[in-house]
Amino acid sequence: xxAADLHVPVLLDTCMDLLAPALSESSLFIDATLGMGGHTxxxxxxxxxxxxxxxxxxxxAIALASERLAPFRDRFxxxxxxxxxxxxxxxxHGKPMGILMDLGVSSLQLDxxxxxxAYAQDAPLDMRMDTSQGQTAQELISTxxxxxxxxxxxxxxxxxxxxxxxxxxxxxxxxxxxxxxxLADLVKEAIPAAARRTGGNPAKRTFQALRxxxxxxxxxxxxxxxxxxxxxxxxxxxxxxxxxxxEDRIVKKxxxxxxxxxxxxxxPVDIDKPPFKLLTPxxxxxxxxxxxxxxxxxxxRVRACEKLSEGRRS
Numbered sequence: 001x002x003a004a005d006l007h008v009p010v011l012l013d014t015c016m017d018l019l020a021p022a023l024s025e026s027s028l029f030i031d032a033t034l035g036m037g038g039h040t041x042x043x044x045x046x047x048x049x050x051x052x053x054x055x056x057x058x059x060x061a062i063a064l065a066s067e068r069l070a071p072f073r074d075r076f077x078x079x080x081x082x083x084x085x086x087x088x089x090x091x092x093h094g095k096p097m098g099i100l101m102d103l104g105v106s107s108l109q110l111d112x113x114x115x116x117x118a119y120a121q122d123a124p125l126d127m128r129m130d131t132s133q134g135q136t137a138q139e140l141i142s143t144x145x146x147x148x149x150x151x152x153x154x155x156x157x158x159x160x161x162x163x164x165x166x167x168x169x170x171x172x173x174x175x176x177x178x179x180x181x182x183l184a185d186l187v188k189e190a191i192p193a194a195a196r197r198t199g200g201n202p203a204k205r206t207f208q209a210l211r212x213x214x215x216x217x218x219x220x221x222x223x224x225x226x227x228x229x230x231x232x233x234x235x236x237x238x239x240x241x242x243x244x245x246x247e248d249r250i251v252k253k254x255x256x257x258x259x260x261x262x263x264x265x266x267x268p269v270d271i272d273k274p275p276f277k278l279l280t281p282x283x284x285x286x287x288x289x290x291x292x293x294x295x296x297x298x299x300x301r302v303r304a305c306e307k308l309s310e311g312r313r314s
Contacts, residue, residue, distance in 0.1 A: 009038035010102065010297040014284055015239050016046055018304045019098040022237040023047040027097035030055065030090075032083040032228065035106040037065030043098070044072045053093050054078045055086065057130040057215075061106060084224040086231050095233040103221065104243040105129075105211060117211060119184040119203040127207075127214045137210045141169060141183075142176045156218070156246065157209030164190040165206055183207075208244065218246060225254040229276065232307040237279065239304040248283065248301045255305045275311025279304040 009015075023029055026049040031040040034054030044052055052075060056062050062078045069076045079089050083101065090096070110117050116126035116137060125138040141149065146166050154162035168190040169175060169183070178186075184203040191202045212218060228238050238255075242248040258276035286297035 008294050009042065010241060010294055010300050011284070011286060011290060011302055012039065012042055014302060015039060015100060015241065016042055018239045018279060018302075019043065019100065019237055020046075022097040022235060022306070023050050025049060027051075027233075028053065028094055029098040030086065030093075030096040030100070030231075032086060032099055032101045032224070033103065033106075034065050034078065035061050035102065037068040039100055039102060040065065040076065041069060041072075043100075044069070044075055050075070050098075051093075052076045053089060053096075055081055055083050055089060057082050058106070059130070059132065060112075082220055082224075084220045084227060086224065086227050090231045095231060095236070097233050097236040099228050099232060099236070099238045101224070101228065101238075101240045103217075103241060103247050116180055117207070119180055119201060119207050122179050122181040125178055125180055125183060125210075127211045129215050135214065137214050138176070138178060140210065140214055141178065146170050152213045153206050153209045155209070156212040157205035157207075158245070159205040159209065161191050161195070180207075212246075218250065221247060221250050225251055226258075229254065229258055229305065229307065234307050234309060237304060237306050239302065242301050242303075243296075243299045248303070251301075251303050252283070255303055259305060273309070273311070275307060275309045276305045277308055279306055 023043065024047070029043050029047070029050050029052045031043070031052060031054045034040060034056040037054065040052050040054050043050065054065055054076065056065070057080070059080060062080050066078050077093070081089065105117055113121035113123045116123045125136060125141065127137040128134050144152070149169060150162045150166035153159045153165055159165065165187050168186040172178065172186060183206070184201070187203040187206045188196065196202045225240070232238060240251045242251055255276065255278060259274045259278045261274050280303045283301035283303050286300055290297045
């Protein structure tokens, strides 16, 4: 299957509409989470005068997206870097008028059982987005104390039974060689039956937590959002899709900080005009039609801002 067959971007038209005022003329667009190239393909098709740079930490995504975007090879460049290295990409290619970030795990990673992201298929516990470096989820489990493991599952998975799950894992006789299905079974055993009746697969939150920890996602995101805002050209727009509250909180905080004046309310003149304007005072969510067509959109939150001036650092 091609990348186009494998992946349907979430809220694609919404994202393109938010970017449109900034990309209506010849300009640079950065897809900071290239994935399988669906958003970039849509941007290159809708805005025929733009150049696009796609960033991804996953070499497999770079390869698939580059194949998908071959018809646009004269207007598209891929860069294998983390998105918190966006300043390096901008130094090389110039300041963009539009930046898109579609956070979290991609369909490519979830659908490839060997990558260890999915609890529905048995595989080694890897979960690295860049398989060329870093520790695997199995190595993280093997080297963590009970307290460390419980903290990861509690904070990154927002799992109220984190302590019980960590105990189940730590007490397993073959903790150093768990597979995805074995881990999923341990989580199920640790969570009371009454709590398993709703909310989907009980392993979902634990797998999310381990994935976030393995890939250092929250730390990287906290650096990346302000950097993306700083990298924009004046008049440019940043659009971010997040899929759980931890991501959305970071995005919301950075955008609000950049768009809030520090001028005291009793002053008649705004002496600190913020350098950004919020385009989404409230996060955009998928409607019922979108959720039915694309189940991944059920938890999406879209936020966007526009750069008004260089101003103070966001």
